[in-house]
Amino acid sequence: MTRYLISDPGAAHPAKNATAPGLPNQPGHDSKGRALMVSQELLSRASRRTGYRKDLVAAPVQIIAGRHAEGHSVGQITRYLKDQLGPDNTAAARTFVAWVIAAAERGEVA
Numbered sequence: 001m002t003r004y005l006i007s008d009p010g011a012a013h014p015a016k017n018a019t020a021p022g023l024p025n026q027p028g029h030d031s032k033g034r035a036l037m038v039s040q041e042l043l044s045r046a047s048r049r050t051g052y053r054k055d056l057v058a059a060p061v062q063i064i065a066g067r068h069a070e071g072h073s074v075g076q077i078t079r080y081l082k083d084q085l086g087p088d089n090t091a092a093a094r095t096f097v098a099w100v101i102a103a104a105e106r107g108e109v110a
Contacts, residue, residue, distance in 0.1 A: 037109065038058065038061050038062055038065065038108075038109050039108050039109070040054075041108070042061065042100075042103050042108045042109070043057060043058055043061060045103075046061050046091075046096075046100065049090075049096065049099065050090040050091050050096065051090060052090065052091065057091055060081060060085065060091035060092070061091075061100055061109075063077075063080075063081070064077055064081070064097055064100040064101065064104075065100060065101075065104045065109040067080065068100075068101045068104055069104075074094060074097050074098050074101060075094070077097050077101075078092060078093070078094045078097045081097065
């Protein structure tokens with residue numbers, strides 16, 4: 001057996017440092033660099049709406065809120081999520097993106 005030295009300690013554990021499968025490694029931040037906080041109630045409703053567990057729907061919700069805060073349109077966010085998650089993913093549907101943006105505008109994302 002041959003062992004190779006790895007110079008980057010983070011490379012030794014890529015699964016530990018990665019986000020959920022299929023999602024970009026992108027934290028949700030607003031335009032001022034502050035991390036966006038998504039309410040547990042919103043995640044629960046998003047989970048019921050999509051049929052996915054809360055921990056799986058949290059990343060798309062945060063990405064939608066972050067991209068909306070950066071000024072992206074519903075169409076742009078939908079295309080981005082369809083590219084990242086696949087066209088059949090419920091969290092990438094235009095209606096779901098619009099629903100999350102409406103919740104963000106009501107103040108459920110801070």
